[in-house]
Amino acid sequence: MIEELEKIFKIKINNQNLFKKALTHPSYTTENNLSYFENYERLEFFGDAVLKLAVSKKLLIKYKDLHEGDLTKIRAILVSDATLFKIVEKLGINKLIIMGKNADKTGGRKLQSINACTFEALLGAFYLDGSEKEIYEFLDNVFEENITDVKEHFAVYNAKEVLQEYTQAQDGTQPVYKLIETKGPDHAPVFVMNVIFQNRILATAEGKSKKAAEQKCAYEACVKLGVINE
Numbered sequence: 001m002i003e004e005l006e007k008i009f010k011i012k013i014n015n016q017n018l019f020k021k022a023l024t025h026p027s028y029t030t031e032n033n034l035s036y037f038e039n040y041e042r043l044e045f046f047g048d049a050v051l052k053l054a055v056s057k058k059l060l061i062k063y064k065d066l067h068e069g070d071l072t073k074i075r076a077i078l079v080s081d082a083t084l085f086k087i088v089e090k091l092g093i094n095k096l097i098i099m100g101k102n103a104d105k106t107g108g109r110k111l112q113s114i115n116a117c118t119f120e121a122l123l124g125a126f127y128l129d130g131s132e133k134e135i136y137e138f139l140d141n142v143f144e145e146n147i148t149d150v151k152e153h154f155a156v157y158n159a160k161e162v163l164q165e166y167t168q169a170q171d172g173t174q175p176v177y178k179l180i181e182t183k184g185p186d187h188a189p190v191f192v193m194n195v196i197f198q199n200r201i202l203a204t205a206e207g208k209s210k211k212a213a214e215q216k217c218a219y220e221a222c223v224k225l226g227v228i229n230e
Contacts, residue, residue, distance in 0.1 A: 027100030040121035047124030
């Protein structure tokens with residue numbers, strides 16, 4: 001476990017117990033009657049601050065022409081559970097999370113929130129382990145591609161995830177995307193999609209792929225709902 005973390009982050013680990021805590025979900029400590037302080041929650045609290053500081057500094061240096069309002073919006077997308085989940089999955093950190101048998105069996109390892117919290121806890125652990133400089137360099141490299149992509153697609157980036165978070169907050173369900181029409185020639189089809197929530201069509205949009213059409217649907221729905229400002 002420790003060797004795998006060192007390979008992923010390319011940083012030497014000194015206090016192994018600190019990193020075991022960073023990987024331990026509360027369900028494991030509860031299931032095994034361990035102290036609350038043996039799970040990742042305190043480290044996640046600290047790591048959240050480490051992450052936001054690192055991303056804020058990178059944005060401030062990279063985009064000298066943006067006001068703080070726009071920088072805040074970009075940062076919110078970059079440190080969101082959805083973005084962190086993609087990073088964790090790509091790095092393979094999710095395989096290392098220590099959790100209770102029931103939580104693991106019911107899909108806890110695939111939850112965005114758990115993966116995001118684990119990632120932040122690890123950042124906090126590296127910082128406290130004496131690798132402040134190294135962890136900031138790691139984050140600088142990891143977020144470079146993400147920052148550029150968010151800036152270039154600022155208005156529509158992550159719209160599907162934003163809409164899903166909104167609907168789940170309302171009644172715990174996800175929006176449904178439905179293909180209603182395929183237009184154009186076979187070599188260049190155009191897909192027309194609906195996005196539906198609580199049996200109501202929120203938006204209709206089209207795209208050159210189903211995924212693109214869904215993204216446009218989500219963006220238009222978010223604008224109508226006031227979740228995203230146009």
